[in-house]
Amino acid sequence: MNELHIEIKVIPNASKTELIGFMENDVLKIKVKGVPEKGKANQELIRYLEEIFNVKRGxxxxIAGETSRLKHICITGKEKSDLQKLVDRR
Structure with missing residues (x-):
């Protein structure tokens, strides 16, 4: 099965959760409404990614960066071209 690995810079405490776009070094920037307490921002990020990539829960x-703003994410069933299409639509 395909797996998409991406680096994401998360900006917590935003007014809404949204995809901003690519930064330098192919890092994706996403704002999330969740606060960085007790995993709430991580939960919001995962929920949002499941929604925009249209993948099942789980x-x-x-993969890395649970307590950092820079996270390494793995999305099962997607590939790099899916990410580019998504960013191009935004």
């Missing part, structure tokens, strides 16, 4: 995992 297909999005944080």
């Amino acid at each position: 297909a999005v995992r944080i």
Whole structure:
């Protein structure tokens, strides 16, 4: 099965959860409404990624960066071209 690995810079405490776009070094920037307490921002990020990539619950995992704003994410069933299409639509 395909797996998409991406680096994401998370900006917590935003007014709404949204995809901003690519930063330098192919890092994706996403704002999330959740606060960085007790995993709330991580939960919001995972929920949002599941929604925009249209994948089942559990297909999005944080591989590294649980307590950091820079996260390494794995999305099962998606590939790099899916990410580019998504960013192009935004």
